Amino acid sequence: MSGVAPWIAAQAQRLLAQRGHALLLQGPSGLGQYTLALALARAWLCEQPSPAGACGACESCHAIEVRTHADLAVLMPETAMMALGWPLSEKAQAEIDDKKRKPSREIRIEAMRDAIEFAQRTSGRGRGKVVLVYPAERMNAFTANALLKTLEEPPGDARFVLASEAAHQLLPTIRSRCMAHTMAWPGEPDAVRWLQEQGVAATDVAPLLRAAGGRPEDALAYSRAGIDARRWAALPQAMARGDVGAIAGWTPAQAVDGLLKLCHDLMAAGCGAAPRFFEAKDLPPAPSQAALGGWSRELAATFRTVEHPFNAGLLFEALVSRARSALHSGLNR
Missing domain, CATH: 1.20.272 (Zinc Finger, Delta Prime; domain 3)
Incomplete structure (x- = not known):
């Protein structure tokens, strides 16, 4: 799984060997919940997957890379979607462009309804459908309740991966319908090596990793x-x-x-x-x-x-x- 931190790739490989339609990735910030969720979505939708994950070369992998995959729905606050390069719906983008409202910092109920309807449609590429929710704790009570029924009785080929940095804030009924995975903390040598590969100066790596409490993605955010x-x-x-x-x-x-x-x-x-x-x-x-x-x-x-x-x-x-x-x-x- 090229380009993915080794501790994320190892977790992805273990999770890909398991069954289940709904997965909750939980742990504190900086451990790679979103990165792992996207790696799983890539592998589930890949046309030539291996036990290690997605091939990275097929049309499906390319479609995810350019944010246009027809069988992947991403549910995020609009602020997070814009920061991570995911396109908003035409209606939401028009409302924001026309200054009718600001980008939402929560996952909106309209987006959730669209995702539920998406999950019930037939797969366009024949590899099933994936709904990625991040950060899942940004669902308010109405949005979370809208998801419950689909999580309990999902369409046959749909998978859900929820990634959270505050899983205790999720409704118990959401957590009970998901297979939970607690994010692994990387060893310091792996974290140091990865931060250096991301361009963090060697003299800054150890102090920033300490500042971030050992969480490499938070340390990278400090550097950037x-x-x-x-x-x-x-x-x-x-x-x-x-x-x-x-x-x-x-x-x-x-x-x-x-x-x-x-x-x-x-x-x-x-x-x-x-x-x-x-x-x-x-x-x-x-x-x-x-x-x-x-x-x-x-x-x-x-x-x-x-x-x-x-x-x-x-x-x-x-x-x-x-x-x-x-x-x-x-x-x-």
């Missing part, structure tokens, strides 16, 4: 956002100074995630434990546990709404101001 080892190491002291420029170019989600990790490591340091995401030498003096606890709760609340269309500049200023306040509150001397 312009976050290198130097910027990551400088973050704690920059927050203590109130330097908003330290998070310039980050997404709001990356900024809040970085501050949550800083808060975690300061809590650990305050209890005499080793930090997980930063080097101990890069951390400022640990504030009181009470101050860190309050800051952590505020950051967690912010993270739940971080994708709302806030003014990013104002949000960053508020985040950094609160960080500076927390880092200077009740310092343990």
Whole structure:
């Protein structure tokens, strides 16, 4: 399975040997749920598959590569589809182009109804049909309930692969209708090698992998956002100074995630434990546990709404101001 990380290829090979019409790939972000889901869809629809997966050379594989396969339906929030290069429906694209609405951050009920109708049609290439849902936790209650009946009584040649980074948010009735697969964590040598193959500088690989908690795709996302080892190491002291420029170019989600990790490591340091995401030498003096606890709760609340269309500049200023306040509150001397 060329071009796919070795730990993803190994999981795909195991899953292809199993039966079942609905599969749920679950685990934290950065482990490759979407990549694995797409690899499975390629193999299921491939005209010349092998036990290792899709051939990568047939018309079916090419059609998936150019996002035009007639037997593959991709269900994602419109923001994710646009980011990953999947075309929207003509109606949805027209509404967005005409400024009637913004791209949805949830999987819309209209898209789910279209996918259910798609699953009931005859396969165009004779290899069955596949519905890929990612991130599955972005289905709201109405969208998830619309899928239940089809998951329980699927058309004969349709398969469903749901990929989630927060499977606990799915309806229990959705989870119970799927064969669950928990994503494997790659070994550090594989992750390091893969990140270097993706163009991450050798000096940045280990620090970014640490910053991402060992999740290689999250480490790659940091690198592509312009976050290198130097910027990551400088973050704690920059927050203590109130330097908003330290998070310039980050997404709001990356900024809040970085501050949550800083808060975690300061809590650990305050209890005499080793930090997980930063080097101990890069951390400022640990504030009181009470101050860190309050800051952590505020950051967690912010993270739940971080994708709302806030003014990013104002949000960053508020985040950094609160960080500076927390880092200077009740310092343990």
